[in-house]
Amino acid sequence: MTFELTKDYLDHILDLIEKQDSATLKIEMEGLYPADVTGILYEMESQEARYLINQLDTKIGAEILADLDPPERREFLKNFTSEEISRYVNLFDSDDAVDLLNEQPIRVREEVIALLEDREQARFILDLLHYDEDVAGGLMQKELVKANVNWNMNQCIEELRKQAEDVEKVYAVYVVDDHERLLGLLSLKKIVLAHKNTKVESIYDQDFIFVETYRPAEEVAELMQRYDLDAVPVVNVQGKLLGRITIDDIVDVITEQASSDTLAMAGITGDVEEDDTVWRQTQARLPWLLVGMMGGILAAKFIGFFEGDLKIVPAMAAFIPIIGSTGGNVGIQTSSIILQSLADKSGLDTGVWQRLIRMFAVALINGLIISLIVFGFNLLIGNELQLALVVSSALLSVVFLASFMGTVTPLALDKLGINPAVASGPFITTANDLIGYGVYFGLAHLLLDL
């Protein structure tokens, strides 16, 4: 039932494109959903993609172009004329149209808008181009069905019939007053079940959730998730209905957010993918590797001060790794738990102190267990009691310090308006490492009487 792309099938399609066998190609594509064709396009060169898209029905082609990931779409569209692009954009939902146009050079953008046959679409697009892509206004589409509060069901259905082609998924009809101010909504279910002469005002739902154009995308996502909404209307400050955001766009926001947070945690900047060019991947990864390297150089410089000590007790060097990795692991664990609780905004905001106390309790248990085991190991392999004491007290201190840093850093970044996900990344790990070595060599210098 669902389509699975294979190498053989791809070769077959590429072969048809090569031979310009439009007829067979059309038959092959007819059996597929637009989303499946999108998957095939990702495996093609721009020229092949252009040929394939142009063989399809314009409506299907439009759906596919709307579905494509921005980097590939930008690449493909370089081979399209503005006329061709406008033919497809004409059939887009307005939010998708704006996304596509924002990826284009300003000249192409203006040409496409000027060439749009559907002038209402052009007006919609010009309206939406004002908004940042990461606020509600940038996510909304203008396509929706609205009804005046004074209408009856018959008028509602008439309006629905008029808009049916433009508005793919209806969910609900929005109820407005004479000044286009949003008053509430009317579910399709209610319309189906109501008598034709029933007035809108007697059955519409006045208890509803809306967002203002300036709300951040993540806030909208959190809201739609919390209240299980399929669509949410967007209003301006005067309460005038401007558009709506549908759940499929929000699902995309959620997955993108999760993926970019994971990458940030791993020390990768920007939305890079495995099949991006070597150069793009290097750009995304090198900065954080350099941060780690700087940390390593600082650590080298720092440990250099204790070279004399190391000459006397070379066994000290053996515990550098465990100090570093324990600090790193505890720091990442702690900050991930804090991050998760920052992302979940439904509860009451816990104070910093309460968080720290709990984190310290966990640190105490974990730290004691680890230090005791390592203490035993040291005695077992015949190291001196003093060295064993130094290593284990350094470990315990490192667990506490890393717990502290892991708690405070994401909270501080969040307060400063920086994505706290980077707090689990190389930067914090590096800082934790350095603090750990400091504690270790400091304690060693003091306790080993060097």
Added chain:
Amino acid sequence: MTFELTKDYLDHILDLIEKQDSATLKIEMEGLYPADVTGILYEMESQEARYLINQLDTKIGAEILADLDPPERREFLKNFTSEEISRYVNLFDSDDAVDLLNEQPIRVREEVIALLEDREQARFILDLLHYDEDVAGGLMQKELVKANVNWNMNQCIEELRKQAEDVEKVYAVYVVDDHERLLGLLSLKKIVLAHKNTKVESIYDQDFIFVETYRPAEEVAELMQRYDLDAVPVVNVQGKLLGRITIDDIVDVITEQASSDTLAMAGITGDVEEDDTVWRQTQARLPWLLVGMMGGILAAKFIGFFEGDLKIVPAMAAFIPIIGSTGGNVGIQTSSIILQSLADKSGLDTGVWQRLIRMFAVALINGLIISLIVFGFNLLIGNELQLALVVSSALLSVVFLASFMGTVTPLALDKLGINPAVASGPFITTANDLIGYGVYFGLAHLLLDL
């Protein structure tokens, strides 16, 4: 418009509960959405929560209980009798009912089912209890509206009217034959716009996506996301319509997956939250810290072999951290990129070799830049040329090895059916560290003529 929980408001509500001021409490709660009340409950003790829930209208109470996170719900329900639970479960959607019952001891589960007033609900629940919670059958609800293919619109609307109370969000009417086999679907929009005497068979959509009961939850999520579906029908192997999965449940699957992947990456087992008990947090974190510790002990043992070398060239110890952290950082970056591409199943499966070649190209650039800088640093601070060469060639090798491990490990885990997200966690970092130290000391021993 949206509710924000404050400490003051919470204290006010707790005060009302303390005073058993049911009347004021009811008025306060009336202005809130169920999801907001859920947020308040998370801040309460079980007894307070029970009192508050019992003051609410049973329907609202049911919605709130359905919405609660499992750990808190299990805690709260300990104070409820089976009669009370059954009164709420009676009004649940069947999928939520099964989730709740699965959290209960078997005795409570059977009592609640026996006590359910709505016997159809009891039958639905017994049907659904068979399925694992992470397959389509475990996500589906039995509540849906279906129409026989031989009906006309009037009959459809009649059926819709009958089911309207039970099926909160309709999306589409499912079209079945006389043997309950799923033939297609009919959107509400089409029903509204069609003439009352139109036959279902002449307008229903035969081109639709469904899933079988045994499909894994993530596959359903991926499918609904790829095809922008609001709901997907679930069938058995004979094609008989059994239920449907709605997008809100899938949004939950997606967020839970993302959150548990992030935690796995950070070396945390199980779905632990910041406000879980200290003991539970320790349990979730200690295992991976112990893995890291074992790695550290192994590293110590290993570096111990080279104690003689360190006595002669103590400056070698200074570069232990940079070797470890570079290996760790490169490994995490690489595996995160592979993980991301594994999660995105739309494209063609890239072969291991192609992946490795690209990864190695990135490794070559990053590795060369880092080794050259560190080489310069070594000469600058007056270290011997030989040591500088050892450190930089070890760094370059470590970058390659970590890229190799970071690519191969998640792929291998995925093939073995283990969640590859753990590959970015402490286990791999530890393995990378150990390999790194091995290369470093091995090279040193060889090149420094120790």
